[in-house]
Amino acid sequence: xxxxxxxxxxxxxxxxxxxxxxxxxxxxxxxxxxxxxxxxxxxxxxxxxxxxxxxxxxxxxxxxxxxxxxxxxxxxxxxxxxx
Numbered sequence: 001x002x003x004x005x006x007x008x009x010x011x012x013x014x015x016x017x018x019x020x021x022x023x024x025x026x027x028x029x030x031x032x033x034x035x036x037x038x039x040x041x042x043x044x045x046x047x048x049x050x051x052x053x054x055x056x057x058x059x060x061x062x063x064x065x066x067x068x069x070x071x072x073x074x075x076x077x078x079x080x081x082x083x
Contacts, residue, residue, distance in 0.1 A: 025066065025067065026055070026057075026064040026065065026066060027064065027065040027066070027067065027070065028062070028063075028064065028065075029043050029044060029054075029062070029063045029065070031065075032052075032063075032065045032070055035070055036070065036073075036074070043063075044063070046073075047063055051073070051077065052065070052069070052070075052073045053065070053066075053069040053072075053073075054069075
């Protein structure tokens with residue numbers, strides 16, 4: 001068996017992986033949820049409340065996020081409780 005890396009992914013590793021997959025640098029709601037360590041429905045709720053900035057794309061109006069907006073959210077929400 002090859003060596004299996006059991007350590008958890010860090011935020012930096014996730015950022016690098018997403019930038020490889022998404023040439024425009026936009027993150028899906030699922031990717032944002034992984035970075036924020038929350039359920040995808042929490043990300044949706046935060047965008048609906050206006051707490052986290054999202055861009056709507058395509059016919060289905062899927063949410064997309066920039067890394068800068070995720071970082072800004074983390075900085076501004078670190079002092080207030082999450083709901």
